Amino acid sequence: MTKLIHVAAAAIFNPEGQVLLALRSKQQHQGGLWEFPGGKVEANESVLEALSRELDEELDIQIDHAATRPLIQVPYHYPDKSVLLDVYKVSGFSGVPHGAEGQPLEWVDIANLEQYDFPAANTPIVNALLLPQCIAITGNANGTAEYVKKSVAAISGGAQWLMLRAHQLSSSERTALARQIRATIDAADGVVLSLNGSVAEANDCGVNALHLSSDKLMVLNTRTEFRGRWLSASCHTIEQLEKAVSLGLDFVTLSPVKTTATHPEQPAMGWQAFSELVNAYPLPVYALGGMTAEDVDQSCQSGGQGICAIREYW
Known part of the structure; x- marks a missing residue:
């Protein structure tokens, strides 16, 4: 080597x-x-x-x-x-x-x-400087109005990035919701809306940031399929991290770092394993899974960019 x-x-x-x-x-x-x-x-x-x-x-x-x-x-x-x-x-x-x-x-x-x-x-250094320390992920909501209301509250609470994660909706419902939230938060200074969905959905609704599931990451051929600026993905394995690097993704989330209430059956990797994986790959990595604002410093000290969280902001 x-x-x-x-x-x-x-x-x-x-x-x-x-x-x-x-x-x-x-x-x-x-x-x-x-x-x-x-x-x-x-x-x-x-x-x-x-x-x-x-x-x-x-x-x-x-x-x-x-x-x-x-x-x-x-x-x-x-x-x-x-x-x-x-x-x-x-x-x-x-x-x-x-x-x-x-x-x-x-x-x-x-x-x-x-x-x-x-x-x-x-390039990863530039991305690390442009990215925030905390990304808020949307949880469940009853209809568009509540999604928008909670999104605004998350931004008011300090979130600079908002990731729309609504897998229970159909593709058309998700893109329509993304357009509505984007129109609402466009006036917020520096706030970025990321869609957790497909390349086609992101291109259709014109968001500038797309987050792929690990399954969608593994079947993506080239990052140029997405027309926006920020392309990221969820990673859980070394294979997925290597795929993200090979495609030139801007950042990834790595999970689960801690045990979560939504998936208690999934074993947590802990901060030591998180740090070892983060420092082996040339891109910013967010800790995901059971994260709160109190974990931001731990993530950064472990080599991470910061945290992604649902419950902390939603």
Whole structure:
């Protein structure tokens, strides 16, 4: 197996909420592309020690470890080398960043990240920065009016993403409901509606985010079948995770992490197994199954993006 080059990298934020990018020299591997600053982890050095040293050398800043948390690990195989990007979110530092090695720097609004050209291994990092920590999943409701009312309440409660899961409805009923909820929440700043359904349904109702069941994931041929921006799926096995990566999905849910009231017969994997699986695949992963707001930090510390939950929001 090809040895992974271990790299510590940082998404560094200023008080205005912008993230710092550095331009790679044309002489470097993946030269001429933008990146999140950092460098190689040396032998007998922890990731945080490496990150502190590299950012001191490259940017002349000293990071605040209390304001630094794990964001995502990305194992990635280029044709000529393999890397493990160990990425942290840095929200506090001292000093004024400048390109101490002559590299151009730029502070960028999160919403504009997709306008920049990154190495392929950085795509999951960009997605992790654009995605929320919590996704609310709809439960049952009695009719369209109650679905809409509960959806608005979930958003008022802090949900930035809402996943419409209504498998008891027919395909036409589900797409009609998605249109109604989308029309209602479009005025909410930054809220995304994701449809848990089929590619055909999502394309029909024009949602920008589609979440596939594990069965639908395994029969999908290419992500270009979906015309929207965000494509995700439910995963429970290594085979499903590998399929999601091969198709270039933007994120997945992994479950069940804890025992759930709806499926008590399914054994929970626990946080250790969740962490091992999450860190083995190059995409953001949400913990699902028995999740509450109190599990967000545990998910992030385990390498996850955050949580998806029904009961917490519905």
